[in-house]
Amino acid sequence: MSKKHYFDPEDLKKFGNIGAWQKPMADKFFAWYGEVFxxxxxxxxxxxxxxxxxxxxxxxxxxxxxxTSGCLEKGADEEQMMEAVHVAAAIRAGSSLVFSTQMMNHAGDLTM
Amino acid sequence: MSIHQRTKSLAARHSDLSDTFFQLKVLNGRALNEARFPVFSEMIKPAGFADGKIKPTRVEIFQLNAGKLCNQTCAHCHVDAGPDRKAENMSRENFERCLDILRQYDIPTVDITGGAPEMNPNFRWFVSECHKLGKHVIDRCNLTIIVSNPKYRDLPQFFAENQVEITSSLPHYSARRTDSQRGDGVFDDSIEALQLLNAVGYGREGSGLKLNLVYNPTGTFLPGNQAALEADFKQQLQRKFGIQFNNLYAITNMPISRFLDYLIEHGQYETYMQSLLDAFNPGAVAGVMCRNTISVSWDGYLYDCDFNQMLDLKVAGAGTHLSEFDLAALENRDIVLNQHCYGCTAGAGSSCGGQVVE
Incomplete structure (x- = not known):
């Protein structure tokens, strides 16, 4: 292993290098990625x-x-960015909580 | 509301960067850093400028910097303007020289900047004289000056009477983003000023009174798509404050003066320069504003643009002062280039009129 830690910010700059080991797939991915955004x-x-x-x-x-850079470049402000993260967090929380219906169903089956 | 100044001028701080030669040393990796980026004049050679030189097209814009005096001290200011810069303001004599030139030559647009140019005591007289000459006058207004003192409150009416096009800085429709760059209280005052401008017809459809906003990034990132930003600004300013405007110009922050100081202080200089280089757009070179502009300083010297002015890089190959103005020689000069020029060729390009390519 070349480093003793994960997630070196410098590695982000190397993202384009993934084509070195599988170019046709990487080219397709980056072309699609560019189109998406x-x-x-x-x-x-x-x-x-x-x-x-x-x-x-x-x-x-x-x-x-x-x-974070991309949002600022496209003109978003802190309020919009934090609201977006809250949306993500709310879905994460909700997706746990909604399973409690299964817990409640199953508990209902097991209990008097 | 009064403005809480964001910073002090480099001059007031006696910063090394208040010396323009020192700034050029930094930009060329000979002071404060050792980063050597490709030389700009080399970079443009494959972009259709084979000899590494850029020539003017035609002088269409006479841009005049009325002085460094300003009621704001924005964190990114390339002029190093502020309330302390009382000494550097254009004299009546130099304004008269400008008028003589404008009478003599067919230069259609007079673009007045500063500082806050309205604080120069000759401002209104000069604007009226330009209007009488049939020139199209643009005032680069910081907005807050209009509500800073009762004596400026009738500026919107004055602008309208003289058909002045207003181009105003508003880096964001959020108070936090705007004030973080321009000073606490600037956003609220800017909104009030925009409403006063709208009230006399500025930015309103059919009025013929143009009101443009200037967006520049409030940090070390590059501007996004101008049309998308304009659409967002129009929607949000209308929704929140009922404000209308004509165009939004997206401008890249230049790595000079107070923004250079900010970059160095935050350890971001090399990263920012690299981002300008990474975004270098050969297609933007032909549209740079120095090709159709002459920039005049408060003390009457001539420059290729307001940025060269702030680095004291005077025009080459022609008389350098208003008193020796020679349009033919100026239109044949080689534009003075240096490493800050990467700021005008990044992405969609950047100029006083916003991005230079679609």
Whole structure:
């Protein structure tokens, strides 16, 4: 192992290098990725906010850095960015809590 | 509301960076850092400028910096303007020289900047004279000056009477983003000023009175797509404050003066320069503003742009002062280039009129 820690911020700059070991797939991925983030039915700012929220959900430090920068570049402010993270957090919390219906169902089966 | 100043001028702090030669040394990796980035004049050679030189197209904009005096001390100011800069303001004599030139030559646009140019005692007289000459006048207004003192409160009416186009800095429609760069209280005062401008017709459809906003990043990142930012600003300013405006110009922060100081203080200088280089757009070179602009300093010297002015890089190959203004020589000069020029060629390019390519 070349390093004694995970998640070196410098590694984000090497993302493009993944093509070195599988170029056709990497080319397709980056072309698709670029297309995804272009303005469409959603604005670039809205897409950057979604990406920031997802980055928090998947807890990817590279993605959090990249889309904090991306959101600011696209004109989002702190309030919008924090609201986006709350949306992600609310879905995470809700997705746990909604399973409590299964717990309640099963407990109902087991108890008098 | 009064403004809480964000910082002090480099001059007031007696910073090494108040010396323009020292700034150039930093930009060329000979002071405070050893980073050597590719030389700008080399970088443009494959972009259709094979000899590494940029020539003017035609002088269409006479941009005049009325002085460094300002009621604000913004964190990124490339002029190092502020309330303490009382000495550096254009004299009546130099304004007269400008008028003589504007009478003599067919230069259609007069673009007045500062500082807060409205604080120069000759400002209103000069604007009126330009208007009488049939020139199109642009005032780069910081907005807050309009509500800073009762004597400036009638500026919107004055602007309207002289058909002045207003181009105003508002880095964000959020108070936090704006005040973090321009000083606490600036956002609220800017909103009030925009409402006063709207009230006399500025930014309103059919009025013929143009009101533009200038967006620049409130940090060490580059501006996003200008059209998308404009759409967001229009929607949010209308929704929150009922404010309307015409165009939004997205401008890149130049790594000079107080923004250079900010970059160095925060350890971001090399990262920022690299981001400008990474975003270098050969297609933006042909549209840089120095090709159709002459920039005049408060003391009457001539420059390729306001940024060269702040680095004291005077025009080359022509007389350098208003008193020796020679349009033919100026239109044949080589524009003075240095490493800060990467700021105008990053991404979609950057100029006083916003991005330079679609």
């Amino acid at each position: 272009k303005e469409g039915a959603l604005t670039e700012r809205e897409k950057a906010l979604i990406a920031l929220a997802v980055a928090h959900t998947v807890q990817c430090p590279y993605c959090i850095d990249a889309y």
